[in-house]
Amino acid sequence: MGVYNVHERLLAAKGSEAGALIDSLSGGVADRLWPHPNWPPVEFDRPLAVGATGGHGPVRYTVTAYVPGTWVRCTFSGPRGFHGFHEFAVLPVDEERTVLRHTLAMKTSGLARLTWPVAWRPMHDACLEDSLDCAELACTGAVARPARWTPYVRLLRALAR
Template sequence: MPVFNVHERLLAAKADEVGALLDSLSDGAADRLWPSRSWGTLEFDRPLSVGAVGGHGPVRYTVAAYVPGTWIRFTFTGPRGFHGFHEFAVLPLDEEHTLLRHTLAMRVTGLARLTWPLAWRWGHDACLEDSLDLAERATTGALPRPARWSRYVRLLRMLAR
């Protein structure tokens, strides 16, 4: 089953500011893009670079490509049945506006054909919107419309505990 999922946020910020957020991924307390307080820490076996192995919780991947400040692609190694990648891209629109886009493109097989649409997708969507909220707050100092978790996401998180 193919999956194509995109989340993006238009930020009133210069591309280098948004790129600095991308480069902070997995840098412990300095990480200003990953919502670790709600979704667990993003960790790798070395600094962010091609070949770094890690992930968050049961979601595992390898850094397949990285252009600092611009683009990073992660190739899935887990959970079982996830075959593909996800990536962040920093897309400058003009001097003062940048689009931060996250794309997930994969094929799910086996049990993941059930678990993706029933559970993983909902957590993924909530996590990415939380990440984009962090980016907006970090670059603009404000967050007029914070993302809200659906009842279903709250139920899934309660069941996961």
């Protein structure tokens, strides 16, 4: 099964401001992009750079491309059956507005053909919208329309605990 999943947010921010959010991606205190503590933290074996390995929760990956302030791509190594990548990219619109985009492109195999649409996708979508809320808050000081978890996502989160 092929999966192409995109989340993006138009930010009232310069490209350099949005790019700094990508550069902060670490799951640590200085990370202004990842929606911690609501989701398992992002952890890497070293600072963000090509070759860094890590992930969040059971999702594992290796940084396979990184252009500071612009783009980071991570290639999946887990869970089993995820074959592809996810990435954050900064796309300047003009001097004062930027699109921050997250793209996931992968093929699923085995059990992941079932678990992606039933469990992983709803959780992924909720986490990414929370991440974009973090980005908007960091760039503007407010979130115009905060993401809301569906009852199904709340159920999945409860079952995961």
